[in-house]
Amino acid sequence: MQTRFPDRQLALFNVSVALHDGPVVLTRLEDPLSGRPVQSIPVGDAVSVTMLLQKQAQALDWAIVASKTMLAGVKDVVKTGREAPLLLPGRSVPIEAAELLKANT
Numbered sequence: 001m002q003t004r005f006p007d008r009q010l011a012l013f014n015v016s017v018a019l020h021d022g023p024v025v026l027t028r029l030e031d032p033l034s035g036r037p038v039q040s041i042p043v044g045d046a047v048s049v050t051m052l053l054q055k056q057a058q059a060l061d062w063a064i065v066a067s068k069t070m071l072a073g074v075k076d077v078v079k080t081g082r083e084a085p086l087l088l089p090g091r092s093v094p095i096e097a098a099e100l101l102k103a104n105t
Contacts, residue, residue, distance in 0.1 A: 018054035019066040019100065021073070022046030052088040053097060060084065060099070068096035077104050 001010050024042040031038050049067065057065035062082070071080065079101045085094035 014058065014061075014063075016054055016057035016062065017064045018050045018057055019064065019070050020046055020050040020053055020095075021067070021070045022049070049088065049095060052090075053086065053095065056086045056088070056097070062099040064100040065097050066100045068098065071098060071100075078102065079104060 022045060024044040024046050026040045027043050028040045029038045030036060053065050053067060057063070060082075065086075066078075066080070071078065081099035081101045083096070083098040086097050087094045
């Protein structure tokens, strides 16, 4: 960021990303006054798990966390690092996850 915006005093920050797969439903939100669509958002268990995994990634200091469910489909083309069973809030069974390091090219 300092290279791109050298004239700005920007606070340091970290970004973390979570990857998971599963079924989702797109829900359309409408403006209650006009009835016009405002935006569509994905909802469902897969979305909730992904959001909770992302929070765990921050706590683990992993840039990218991926569920083993998602990694099963791409295991031959990615490199993973640390692994951990992550107990997510509201869940009785941990989600097996791994740190995603890079995509093999």
